[in-house]
Amino acid sequence: xxxxxxxxxxxxxxxxxxxxxxxxxxxxxxxxxxxxxxxxxxxxxxxxxxxxxxxxxxxxxxxxxxxxxxxxxxxxxxxxxxxxxxxxxxxxxxxxxxxxxxxxxxxxxxxxxxxxxxxxxxxxxxxxxxxxxxxxxxxxxxxxxxxxxxxxxxxxxxxxxxxxxxxxxxxxxxxxxxxxxxxxxxxxxxxxxxxxxxxxxxxxxxxxxxxxxxxxxxxxxxxxxxxxxxxxxxxxxxxxxxxxxxxxxxxxxxxxxxxxxxxxxxxxxxxxxxxxxxxxxxxxxxxxxxxxxxxxxxxxxxxxxxxxxxxxxxxxxxxxxxxxxxxxxxxxxxxxxxxxxxxxxxxxxxxxxxxxxxxxxxxxxxxxxxxxxxxxx
Amino acid sequence: xxxxxxxxxxxxxxxxxxxxxxxxxxxxxxxxxxxxxxxxxxxxxxxxxxxxxxxxxxxxxxxxxxxxxxxxxxxxxxxxxxxxxxxxxxxxxxxxxxxxxxxxxxxxxxxxxxxxxxxxxxxxxxxxxxxxxxxxxxxxxxxxxxxxxxxxxxxxxxxxxxxxxxxxxxxxxxxxxxxxxxxxxxxxxxxxxxxxxxxxxxxxxxxxxxxxxxxxxxxxxxxxxxxxxxxxxxxxxxxxxxxxxxxxxxxxxxxxxxxxxxxxxxxxxxxxxxxxxxxxxxxx
Numbered sequence: 001x002x003x004x005x006x007x008x009x010x011x012x013x014x015x016x017x018x019x020x021x022x023x024x025x026x027x028x029x030x031x032x033x034x035x036x037x038x039x040x041x042x043x044x045x046x047x048x049x050x051x052x053x054x055x056x057x058x059x060x061x062x063x064x065x066x067x068x069x070x071x072x073x074x075x076x077x078x079x080x081x082x083x084x085x086x087x088x089x090x091x092x093x094x095x096x097x098x099x100x101x102x103x104x105x106x107x108x109x110x111x112x113x114x115x116x117x118x119x120x121x122x123x124x125x126x127x128x129x130x131x132x133x134x135x136x137x138x139x140x141x142x143x144x145x146x147x148x149x150x151x152x153x154x155x156x157x158x159x160x161x162x163x164x165x166x167x168x169x170x171x172x173x174x175x176x177x178x179x180x181x182x183x184x185x186x187x188x189x190x191x192x193x194x195x196x197x198x199x200x201x202x203x204x205x206x207x208x209x210x211x212x213x214x215x216x217x218x219x220x221x222x223x224x225x226x227x228x229x230x231x232x233x234x235x236x237x238x239x240x241x242x243x244x245x246x247x248x249x250x251x252x253x254x255x256x257x258x259x260x261x262x263x264x265x266x267x268x269x270x271x272x273x274x275x276x277x278x279x280x281x282x283x284x285x286x287x288x289x290x291x292x293x294x295x296x297x298x299x300x301x302x303x304x305x306x307x308x309x310x311x312x313x314x315x316x317x318x319x320x321x322x323x324x325x326x327x328x329x330x331x332x333x334x335x336x337x338x339x340x341x342x343x344x345x346x347x348x349x350x351x352x353x354x355x356x357x358x359x360x361x362x363x364x365x366x367x368x369x370x371x372x373x374x375x376x377x
Numbered sequence: 378x379x380x381x382x383x384x385x386x387x388x389x390x391x392x393x394x395x396x397x398x399x400x401x402x403x404x405x406x407x408x409x410x411x412x413x414x415x416x417x418x419x420x421x422x423x424x425x426x427x428x429x430x431x432x433x434x435x436x437x438x439x440x441x442x443x444x445x446x447x448x449x450x451x452x453x454x455x456x457x458x459x460x461x462x463x464x465x466x467x468x469x470x471x472x473x474x475x476x477x478x479x480x481x482x483x484x485x486x487x488x489x490x491x492x493x494x495x496x497x498x499x500x501x502x503x504x505x506x507x508x509x510x511x512x513x514x515x516x517x518x519x520x521x522x523x524x525x526x527x528x529x530x531x532x533x534x535x536x537x538x539x540x541x542x543x544x545x546x547x548x549x550x551x552x553x554x555x556x557x558x559x560x561x562x563x564x565x566x567x568x569x570x571x572x573x574x575x576x577x578x579x580x581x582x583x584x585x586x587x588x589x590x591x592x593x594x595x596x597x598x599x600x601x602x603x604x605x606x607x608x609x610x611x612x613x614x615x616x617x618x619x620x621x622x623x624x625x626x627x628x629x630x631x632x633x634x635x636x637x638x639x640x641x642x643x644x645x646x647x648x649x650x651x652x653x654x655x656x657x658x659x660x661x
Contacts, residue, residue: 025460046657051459051650056485060452063445063482067425067456070443071464075456093446220441220457221464223420227436229444238390238436 005182010148010175011036011078014104014168015044017152018076020186022193023102024050025073027064029057029083032116033172034106037078058086062103066090069099070228072219074156078104082113084123084130091165092131093230095253098207098217100159100194102152104168106175107334109361118361119172121283121334127167128312134250136257138264139167139312141282145179151309157192158264162256163214169311171334173284173363201225206237207249213256257313265315268307271297275304276327277376280319280343282308285332285364292369303373311339319343323350328376332356332364352376385409385419387439394433398592400551400577404498405434407557407575408467414562415465422465425454427479430505430579431471431498448479451486451495458493462647465565472499473511476532480512487541487570491646494564494571497534500579508582515619519586534574535626544569544643546626550576550599553623560625568645576603576621 008016014037018026026045028038042052051068055061058079065075079087084105094101109115110122123130127139138158142148148170155166197204197216206226208215215235218224231239232246240246257264271293272278281289286307296303306322308314322329323346331340331353340355347353354372358364386409395401412422422440426432428447435442445453450468458466475483475497486495502520503509510520512532519526538546545567547560557575564571578584580595589595599621606624609617 025456027456043657046650046654049654049658053455053459055452055455056481059449060455060482060485063449063452064456064459066445067443067453067458068460069456070453071423071457071460073460089446090449090452220423220443221421221461225419225439225441227442227444229436230446231444 005180007178008145008181009036009178010145010170011106012040013145013148013181014078014152014170015040016183017149018102018156019044019048019050020189021074021153021156021191023074023076023156024048025065025068025075026050026052027055027061027068027075027077028052029055029061029079031058031080031083033108033175034078034080034083034104036175037104037106041076058083059090062087062090065101066094066097066099069101070220072222074100074160076102076104078106080106080108080116081110081123084126088126088131092133092135094165095131095135096133096230097228098163098215099165100163100217101165102155102159102168103165104170106170106172108172109359115361117172119284119334119363120359120361121169121171121285121338122359123169124311124333124335124338127169134254136162136164136254137167137312138162138164138257138310139169140266141169141308141311142174143283143286143307145174145177145181147309148174149181149183153189153191157190160192160194161214162260163194163217164256167312169283171284197224205235207233207235209235209252213252213259261313261316264310264313266308266310267315267318268309270305270307272304272306274302276325277301277303277330277373278322278326278328279303279305279330279332279369279373280322281305281332282311282339285334288364288366289332289369291366292373295366295370296373301373301377314342316346319346323347326351328352328354330354330356330369330372330376332369334358334364380410380413382406382409385412385439386437390437393437395430396581398578398580399430400500400575400579400596401431401434401498403551403554404431404496404557404575404577405437407554407561408434408496409438410558411561411565414558415565417465422467423454423457424467424469425450425457426469427474428505429471429474429503431469432474434469448474448477449482450474451479451482454493455486455489455491458491459647459650462492466493468493468495470495470497471504472497472501472513472534473503476512476534476537484537484541487538487543487572489646490542490544490569490643492568492570494561494573496561496573496575498575498577499534500577500583502579502583504579504582508579508586514583518583520583521586535572538572539627542570542643543572544627545571548574548576548621548623548626550603550621550623551578552596552600552603556623563625569643576623
C-alpha cells in the first residue's frame with residue numbers, strides 16, 4: 001500500500017475529503033478566509049467529471065448547490081461569516097425542502113465585515129439560528145487537520161442520511177494551517193448515499209412519512225416528476241396551510257435529528273479520569289486548551305478536557321454529568337460566550353462556569369487558560 | 378384537433394390560483410404548446426420559478442418542478458443545468474422576481490449564456506403582495522406604494538437581457554398567444570440563454586388603480602401600446618415613449634462574434650465547461 005503523505009492545508013483537506021465523499025458540484029463566491037476551498041475545488045472537480053462554478057453572489061452559490069443536489073449530485077459550498085449571513089435565506093429553503101448539502105463556514109470576526117483575515121468562532125449561534133423558523137441542526141467543529149478530512153466525510157454522510165444542510169465550521173487558523181498529513185485509505189472510507197425510492201413513480205411522494213422521519217429522495221429527471229417548494233407542504237410536496245399537517249411536518253423535521261442524537265453527537269475526553277476541573281472546548285481553541293491541560297497536570301492540578309467534534313446537537317447527558325461532578329467548567333471561546341450561555345443553562349447551580357472570551361482576532365494562548373485553571377482551584 | 382393541455386398539466390391541482398382573466402394563463406398555455414413542439418419527454422424537463430403569481434406556474438405542470446425563493450430561480454436552475462446539461466431547464470419569473478430582487482441573478486445568467494430558457498411575465502406590478510410598484514411600472518401610474526403616481530424609471534427587460542449577454546431575446550404580449558408560443562419554441566431551440574418577455578395584464582392589482590380594472594380594458598391598454606419591432610425601427614424616439622415593442626431583439630448564434638459586447642466569441646456555458654473538464658483530464 002503506497003502511503004500518500006504530503007503537506008496539506010485545512011482548506012485543501014475540506015476539498016479533498018469532499019471529492020472523496022463523492023461531491024461533484026461546488027457553487028461558491030470568493031471570501032476570505034475560505035477562498036482556498038473554492039480554489040481547490042475548481043482544480044479538482046473537472047478532473048473527476050464534476051462541476052465548479054463561481055456564482056454572482058453568496059445567495060446564488062447556495063441556490064446553485066440546492067439545484068445540483070436535486071439533480072442528484074453531492075454538493076458543497078464554502079464561505080465565511082458575512083457570506084454565511086447571505087446564504088441563510090437559501091439554507092432555510094434546503095431545510096424546508098429537505099435537500100442534502102454541506103456548507104463549510106470558515107469563521108472570522110464579526111459582526112459585519114469584522115476581521116476578515118483573523119480567526120474567530122463567531123458563528124456558533126448563526127449556524128444554529130441563522131435562518132428564520134424552526135429546524136434541526138447538525139454542525140461539526142474539527143480541531144486538527146486529520147479531523148478536517150474525517151469530519152468533512154462525516155458531514156456529507158449526515159447530509160445524505162438526514163436529507164438536510166450540514167454545517168462544517170472551521171476557523172481561520174485550522175483552514176490556513178498546513179502540515180504533513182497521511183490521508184486515510186479511500187477503500188476503507190464509509191460513504192453514505194441518500195435513500196432512494198423503491199416504489200414506481202405513481203406511488204412516490206417526496207415527503208412520504210410511511211418510510212420514517214427521513215423520506216426516500218428521488219432525483220430530478222428520473223421519472224418521478226415531483227414538486228419541490230419552500231412553502232409548507234404535505235407529503236406530496238405541494239403547498240398546504242392545514243394546521244395539523246404543518247405542525248406534524250415541523251415536528252418530524254426536528255425529530256429526524258433529535259431521535260438520532262446518540263448517533264450524531266461526537267466528543268472526545270482528554271485526561272478526564274480524575275479531573276475535577278474541566279475545560280469544555282471546540283475547534284482551534286481546543287488545541288490551546290490541550291496544552292493548558294498538560295501544563296496544569298505538570299503542576300499537579302487535576303484538570304481534563306471535553307472537546308466537541310459535533311457542536312450541534314450537544315451531548316445532553318454527558319454535559320449534565322460533567323456539570324454535577326466538576327468543581328468548575330472553563331469554556332474558552334473566540335466569541336463573547338455563544339456556547340457558554342448554553343452550557344450555563346445545563347449547569348444551573350451545579351457547578352461554576354468560567355468563561356474565556358477573546359474576540360480580538362488573536363488565538364487564545366494556553367497561558368490564558370492556565371491562569372483561569374489556577375483561579376478555579 | 379384541439380391541443381391536449383391535460384397531457385402536460387397536473388389536473389388535480391386545477392383550478393389554479395390566478396384571477397379570472399389573468400395573463401399568466403395565456404403564457405402557461407403557450408409554454409405547454411412550445412414543449413409539445415419540441416417533442417420533449419416530460420421526465421427530461423425541469424420548470425423552475427421564484428416567488429410571485431407567475432412563479433406558481435410550475436406547480437401545475439406535470440414535469441420536474443421547483444418553486445424556489447424570491448428572485449433566486451435562476452441560481453437554482455443554473456445548478457440543475459450544470460449538473461445535468463443534457464436535460465431541459467425552463468424558468469418562469471415575474472418582473473419583480475426577475476429584475477428587482479433577482480436582478481443580479483438575471484444579468485449573470487444572461488452573461489453566462491447557459492442553454493436555458495427564461496420566460497418573464499411582465500405585468501408591471503407585484504400582484505401577489507397587493508400591487509406595489511415594480512421596476513417595470515411605467516412613470517406616472519398608480520400602485521399601492523405609488524399612490525401619487527410612480528416616479529421610478531423603468532427597466533426595459535429585453536434591452537437589459539441583451540446588454541447582459543443573453544443570446545436570444547424576444548417579446549410578445551398575452552394578446553398574441555401564437556406569437557408567444559413561436560418565441561418560446563425558438564428559445565427552446567436556441568443553444569444558449571434565451572429570454573422571452575410576455576407582456577401581461579394584472580387588472581386586479583395594477584389595472585384597478587389605473588382605470589382598467591377588468592381583463593378586457595387591461596389587455597386593451599397593452600394592445601394600444603404595442604408596436605412591432607419592424608415598425609418601431611422607423612419611428613422616432615419620442616413616438617416610442619411608453620410603447621411595448623414586440624418581436625425578436627437578438628438571435629445571435631454562439632459561434633458569432635459579438636462586436637457590440639466583448640470582442641470574443643460567445644460560447645454556450647455547459648459546452649465550454651466540458652472543454653475545461655477535457656483539459657483537466659488530459660494526461661501530462
